[in-house]
Amino acid sequence: MKKISIIGTGLSAIFSAIHLRKNTDLEINLFDKARGLGGRLATRRAEDGKFDHGAQYFSIERISNLPEIQMLINEGIISNIEDKDIYFSPDGMTNIAKKLLMDFNIFKEHKLVSIDKENENYKLFFENGSTFNSDYIIMSCPMPQSLEILNKSKIDFDNNLIKALEDLNYFPCIVVMIKSEIKLSNLDKHIGTDVDSKNISWIGDNYRKKVSSIENYYTIQCSPEFSYENFENEYDETNEKLKHDMEKIFGSNYQILSNHKWRYSIPKNFYQGDNSLVINEKDFLGLCGDIFTNGRFDGAITSGLSIADKFLKNELQK
Ligand SMILES: Cc1cc2nc3c(=O)[nH]c(=O)nc-3n(C[C@H](O)[C@H](O)[C@H](O)COP(=O)(O)OP(=O)(O)OC[C@H]3O[C@@H](n4cnc5c(N)ncnc54)[C@H](O)[C@@H]3O)c2cc1C
Numbered sequence: 012m013k014k015i016s017i018i019g020t021g022l023s024a025i026f027s028a029i030h031l032r033k034n035t036d037l038e039i040n041l042f043d044k045a046r047g048l049g050g051r052l053a054t055r056r057a058e059d060g061k062f063d064h065g066a067q068y069f070s071i072e073r074i075s076n077l078p079e080i081q082m083l084i085n086e087g088i089i090s091n092i093e094d095k096d097i098y099f100s101p102d103g104m105t106n107i108a109k110k111l112l113m114d115f116n117i118f119k120e121h122k123l124v125s126i127d128k129e130n131e132n133y134k135l136f137f138e139n140g141s142t143f144n145s146d147y148i149i150m151s152c153p154m155p156q157s158l159e160i161l162n163k164s165k166i167d168f169d170n171n172l173i174k175a176l177e178d179l180n181y182f183p184c185i186v187v188m189i190k191s192e193i194k195l196s197n198l199d200k201h202i203g204t205d206v207d208s209k210n211i212s213w214i215g216d217n218y219r220k221k222v223s224s225i226e227n228y229y230t231i232q233c234s235p236e237f238s239y240e241n242f243e244n245e246y247d248e249t250n251e252k253l254k255h256d257m258e259k260i261f262g263s264n265y266q267i268l269s270n271h272k273w274r275y276s277i278p279k280n281f282y283q284g285d286n287s288l289v290i291n292e293k294d295f296l297g298l299c300g301d302i303f304t305n306g307r308f309d310g311a312i313t314s315g316l317s318i319a320d321k322f323l324k325n326e327l328q329k
Contacts, residue, residue, distance in 0.1 A: 014038040015295075015322075016135055016143060018123050018160075019151035021050025022308060023299040025111050026315030027149050027322075029079060032115075034323055040143070041115055042135070044122035047105060048112055050151075051276070052308075054103030055188065057268035060217065060225035061103055062188040064271045067203055067215045067230070068092075068099045069308030077312070079111060086110070092202060099202060101221035118143075123150075125163040133166065133294065147295040149318055153275035154179045154282075154302050161290075168290035176282065179302050182235040183242050184276035185249060189257070191227040192264035203230075210237040210256050231257075238272075246270040278306040286317035295322055 015031060017024045020043040028039050047053070053065035071089075074080050083089045088110050091098045100106050122138040132144045150157045154176055161168065195214065197204055203215035215230040217223035233241075233253070241249045250267050257265060278301060282288065287299040299318035304310030 012038045013146040015147040016145040017041045017149045020048045022311035023315035024151040026312045027319040028115055030316050030319035042118045042121040046120055049105045049108030052104040052108050054105040060223035060228040062217050062230050063104045063222050064186045064230055066104055066308055068097050070096050071098055072096050074309045074312050099220045103222045123160055127165045149297045151300050157298055168296055172290050180279045181275035182277050182279055183238040184273040185233040185238045186271040187231040187267055188269040189229045190266045190268050191261045194227055208256050210234055278302040286314050289321050292325055295325055
C-alpha cells in the first residue's frame with residue numbers, strides 16, 4: 012500500500028486527509044510538532060475554565076455543503092449565534108479537530124526537520140530522532156516553516172514556484188487569557204468585540220461561547236503592532252505593559268491565567284496563483300494552508316481539499 016504523509020493537523024491538513032481517505036486506498040499518516048491537534052484551532056484549560064486562544068469563530072457560508080460540516084452541526088460540535096453565519100465550537104475549537112481526526116493515524120510531537128530521497132521513497136526526519144518513509148507528502152505548515160524544511164531537504168522540487176512563496180508572511184499575535192471579577196456588559200449579546208486601543212485589538216467571551224463553564228473568562232488578542240514589539244519579551248514584561256489597557260477594561264480585579272504567542276496568526280499577504288501548490292508532480296509533494304486562500308477557517312478547508320484534488324488528478328494521469 013502506498014503511503015502519504017501529511018504534515019500538520021490543522022484544518023487544511025484535516026480536510027486533505029478526509030478527501031484522500033474517501034477517494035484512495037493510501038495509508039495516510041498525519042504528523043504534528045505539537046502535543047495537541049488542530050494547529051490554530053486551539054483551546055486551553057486554566058483553573059476550572061477554558062479559553063479558545065486561536066481561531067474564535069467562523070463562517071460556513073462557502074463550506075456548508077460539506078458532509079463533515081453538517082455532521083459537526085448535527086452532533087453539536089459547532090453551533091451558531093442567533094441564526095447568524097457566526098459559528099463556534101461550544102466545547103472549544105480544538106474539539107473540531109479531535110472529532111474529525113478520530114480515526115486517523117496521528118503522530119503528535121513529531122516536528123519535521125528535513126526530507127531526503129531514499130531509493131524511490133521520501134525519507135522524513137523528525138526532531139525527536141525518528142524517521143519515516145513515504146511515497147507522497149503534503150505540507151500544511153505556515154509557509155515560512157514549510158520553506159525552512161524544504162531548504163534543509165535534499166529533494167527535487169520546482170525552485171521557481173518556491174520563489175513566489177518567499178515573500179508570504181503572517182501577523183504575530185500575543186494572546187492573554189483573563190479571569191475577571193466583572194462581567195463585560197457589552198458582550199452580553201456577542202461572543203467578542205473589537206477594542207479601540209493601540210495595544211489590544213479584540214476580546215472574546217469564552218462563557219458566552221460555552222467554551223468555559225465559568226463566567227468572565229476572556230481571551231484578549233493584542234494588536235499586530237504590540238505583538239511585533241513584544242514578541243521576544245517574557246510574558247511578565249508584556250503583561251506589565253498591558254496593565255493600563257487591562258485596567259481600563261476590567262478595573263483592577265482581574266487575573267492573567269495564561270499567555271500564548273502565535274508567530275504566524277493571520278496571513279499578511281496571500282499566494283495569488285491557486286488554492287494550493289504542487290511543487291513536485293512526479294513524486295507528489297504539495298503545499299496547502301490558509302495563506303493560499305483567505306486566512307480563515309473556511310479558506311484553510313478549501314485549500315486542503317484543493318491539494319487533495321490535485322493529488323487525485325495527478326495520480327490519474329500516470
Ligand atoms: C489568534 C488567532 C485568531 C484567529 N481568529 C480567527 C477567526 O476568528 N476566524 C477564522 O476564520 N480564522 C481565524 N484565525 C485563522 C485560522 O485559525 C486559520 O486560518 C486556520 O486555522 C489555519 O489552518 P491551517 O491548516 O492552514 O494551518 P494551521 O492550523 O496553522 O496548521 C498547521 C499545522 O502544522 C503544524 N506544523 C508546523 N510546522 C511543523 C513541523 N515542522 N512539523 C510538524 N508539524 C508542523 C502546526 O503545529 C499546525 O498544527 C485565527 C488564527 C489565530 C492564530
